[in-house]
Amino acid sequence: MIRTDKIYDVGQLPEIGVVPRKMHAWTIRTDRLGNPLTAFRDEIVDLPELRSDEVLIANISVGINYNGIWAARGAPKNVIESNGKYGDPKEDFHICGSETAGIVYAVGENVRNVSVGDHVMISAARYDKSCPFILEGGEPEFSPTYHIWGYEANWGSFAQFSKVTDYQCLKKPDFFSWDEAAVCSATGTTASRMLRHWEGNRVKEGDVVLVWGGAGGLGTSVIQQAKAYGALPVAVVSSDERGAYCCSLGAVGYINRKKYTHWGNISELDEEGYKKWLLGATMFRNEIYSIIGSRKNPSIVVEHPGSDTLSTSLFVTANGGMVVLCGATTGYIASVDLRHLWIYQKRIQGSHAGSAEDMREYLRLCEKCGIKPSVCRIYPWNELPKAHADMAEGADLMGKYAVRIVTDIEGDR
Numbered sequence: 001m002i003r004t005d006k007i008y009d010v011g012q013l014p015e016i017g018v019v020p021r022k023m024h025a026w027t028i029r030t031d032r033l034g035n036p037l038t039a040f041r042d043e044i045v046d047l048p049e050l051r052s053d054e055v056l057i058a059n060i061s062v063g064i065n066y067n068g069i070w071a072a073r074g075a076p077k078n079v080i081e082s083n084g085k086y087g088d089p090k091e092d093f094h095i096c097g098s099e100t101a102g103i104v105y106a107v108g109e110n111v112r113n114v115s116v117g118d119h120v121m122i123s124a125a126r127y128d129k130s131c132p133f134i135l136e137g138g139e140p141e142f143s144p145t146y147h148i149w150g151y152e153a154n155w156g157s158f159a160q161f162s163k164v165t166d167y168q169c170l171k172k173p174d175f176f177s178w179d180e181a182a183v184c185s186a187t188g189t190t191a192s193r194m195l196r197h198w199e200g201n202r203v204k205e206g207d208v209v210l211v212w213g214g215a216g217g218l219g220t221s222v223i224q225q226a227k228a229y230g231a232l233p234v235a236v237v238s239s240d241e242r243g244a245y246c247c248s249l250g251a252v253g254y255i256n257r258k259k260y261t262h263w264g265n266i267s268e269l270d271e272e273g274y275k276k277w278l279l280g281a282t283m284f285r286n287e288i289y290s291i292i293g294s295r296k297n298p299s300i301v302v303e304h305p306g307s308d309t310l311s312t313s314l315f316v317t318a319n320g321g322m323v324v325l326c327g328a329t330t331g332y333i334a335s336v337d338l339r340h341l342w343i344y345q346k347r348i349q350g351s352h353a354g355s356a357e358d359m360r361e362y363l364r365l366c367e368k369c370g371i372k373p374s375v376c377r378i379y380p381w382n383e384l385p386k387a388h389a390d391m392a393e394g395a396d397l398m399g400k401y402a403v404r405i406v407t408d409i410e411g412d413r
């Protein structure tokens, strides 16, 4: 590796294998937390030192997802405080970003799976390979050391260079552009795990799959993958335009949630309020039946709004079916009618990110079925805070946002 003191402008790349000592990075700091528009700042920082199993990536395109919004707000936690927890040096800033596609610029001495110059995409799931739980055969995703790179761990993708662990790197497939490859980690991979990982409730041909936020980053990918597995995805959205978009991706139909009002916490409802909730949930379920053309309930409900919708999700799920939940955008405290859980033997399953193996499975499906991740807007580097503010507002988001760091580079389809 050759080191240089030159600071490269954003968009410029050093020769492969030449590694600058300093770089541009969008940092957050404790005194700026709050509004994503002002929490992020473009600073010059030192590049991190690599450990023996780590890889330095020059980021070409990076995906925008909720992790950046949560981190910028400092809620539900200030990620700068957990910075340094996973063997990285503790810094007083944090570089977010859990999704990227880029070029390998340096590798630690024990790295064998990638080499300098390789085009790679990154899985955000990180863990300590030497943790006793994993050494004894435990799934890394259940290890106490499991965490999300670029959220709980520093040196994420919102910078010219990132530091990742070797097993996070997968070869970027030629059938994806840089931007498509950049947006696969939080959504495609997470969706793949939600649909395929949970034994007893894996997606099968003919299953009805209800997809909240069908036009969003996660939802678009769930629709594409569920369809590829022969299932019948039904999207929930807040406009007919979004519904039409979901149908163009493979949804068999959509429900406009704005027609209903029975959302929120049901634990405090009196008898009359409960009846109203049940009526709303029943009408919602009947709309699924009319889309499918039979009284068939969803075998899988892909949940992430959380507080507002969980009770409805559990209610509409088929007997023995699963609500699989990876987030709670509308609130972390939710209530359900437990009778719907035990009497009909349903399951509420948490699911978090996905492993490199989940990402491989997702890529196999994309190649086989010609799936392209849905990238709806590509922002330039200096609009990274705006990309987060736009996402938080959710106004016109259909699919995913990416931020392009280096243009005019080989590797685009």
Ligand SMILES: NC(=O)c1ccc[n+]([C@@H]2O[C@H](COP(=O)([O-])OP(=O)(O)OC[C@H]3O[C@@H](n4cnc5c(N)ncnc54)[C@H](OP(=O)(O)O)[C@@H]3O)[C@@H](O)[C@H]2O)c1
Pocket (backbone or CB within 6 Å): 065, 066, 067, 186, 187, 190, 212, 213, 214, 215, 216, 217, 218, 219, 236, 237, 238, 239, 242, 257, 304, 305, 308, 309, 326, 327, 328, 329, 330, 351, 352, 353, 354, 391, 394, 397, 399
């Ligand atoms: N744990 C993980 O590994 C993981 C990975 C990816 C995402 N997530 C989480 O999943 C959530 C969605 O992520 P995303 O990237 O898909 O975000 P996104 O692109 O912003 O999509 C979220 C969708 O949720 C819908 N929505 C908003 N408010 C709603 C409400 N009150 N009721 C029902 N639906 C509502 C919106 O669609 P409409 O307005 O059209 O209904 C929106 O399109 C976030 O909480 C994120 O943190 C978790």
